[in-house]
Amino acid sequence: MPQSYQQIRPDLALQIRLVVTDVDGTMTTAEDSMSLAALEAVRRLEEQGVVVGLASGRALPRLESVAQRAGITGPIIAENGGVAKLTRDDQLADLGYSRQPAIRALEKLKGLFPKAIEETEDDKFRLVDIGIKSHGVETAELRSHLDDVELLDSGYMLHLLQKGVSKGLTLMRLLARIGDGSLSPEEVMVFGDSTTDMSLFQLFPHSVLIVNPRLPAKQRQAVLEVAEYISDLTFGDGFAQVVLHILDARKA
Numbered sequence: 001m002p003q004s005y006q007q008i009r010p011d012l013a014l015q016i017r018l019v020v021t022d023v024d025g026t027m028t029t030a031e032d033s034m035s036l037a038a039l040e041a042v043r044r045l046e047e048q049g050v051v052v053g054l055a056s057g058r059a060l061p062r063l064e065s066v067a068q069r070a071g072i073t074g075p076i077i078a079e080n081g082g083v084a085k086l087t088r089d090d091q092l093a094d095l096g097y098s099r100q101p102a103i104r105a106l107e108k109l110k111g112l113f114p115k116a117i118e119e120t121e122d123d124k125f126r127l128v129d130i131g132i133k134s135h136g137v138e139t140a141e142l143r144s145h146l147d148d149v150e151l152l153d154s155g156y157m158l159h160l161l162q163k164g165v166s167k168g169l170t171l172m173r174l175l176a177r178i179g180d181g182s183l184s185p186e187e188v189m190v191f192g193d194s195t196t197d198m199s200l201f202q203l204f205p206h207s208v209l210i211v212n213p214r215l216p217a218k219q220r221q222a223v224l225e226v227a228e229y230i231s232d233l234t235f236g237d238g239f240a241q242v243v244l245h246i247l248d249a250r251k252a
């Protein structure tokens with residue numbers, strides 16, 4: 001079980017040089033708009049010299065707008081790790097990932113469940129991952145027909161993605177290329193709300209779970225097992241609460 005965020009001590013707060021956060025469920029409100037408190041918390045981190053990056057299942061254009069709004073200067077990881085940039089003005093990083101496994105999986109699922117599988121509107125902006133919605137067929141049932149592809153559930157949509165691709169692995173691969181290249185995983189704090197953030201929680205020692213009351217019980221259990229700290233408040237309010245605690249602890 002994670003500890004309360006209040007257990008984040010000044011020495012750890014001062015050690016953190018990079019915060020990487022999920023967006024939906026983590027920096028949003030219960031109504032699914034961007035949380036102003038979360039955006040303000042990000043701005044304050046950047047002001048205090050802590051670089052902030054994003055790691056989301058969203059397509060890149062919908063993250064670049066968030067990054068611009070919040071004044072984010074760190075890496076932007078889109079499509080659950082499939083696509084990334086070192087900074088918002090940089091070129092796409094060459095990660096070598098392919099969309100072919102996701103396309104094959106989509107065709108298979110559409111063949112098996114023609115009425116249930118719906119492609120999402122922003123798929124045209126996606127390069128590696130495919131976002132889908134399933135109407136009436138359980139995720140576990142869909143997964144049982146797939147072998148060489150990831151099927152992720154963000155709580156907002158399902159994602160088909162090349163096997164092995166994850167937010168955590170992509171962040172790890174980018175780490176040596178961020179800033180002067182001297183960042184270690186111990187200097188990173190990762191934030192997320194769901195099972196699509198598990199790879200971040202597993203690969204980085206300092207992680208914060210933001211409470212998302214909409215998370216199904218089984219998924220909640222899985223994220224509780226791997227996150228180090230947890231917020232009290234939900235959604236973007238929880239994110240802001242933890243960040244403000246870290247900023248205060250840095251001054252202590």
Ligand SMILES: [Mg+2]
Binds near residue numbers: 022025154192194
């Ligand atoms: Mg999320």
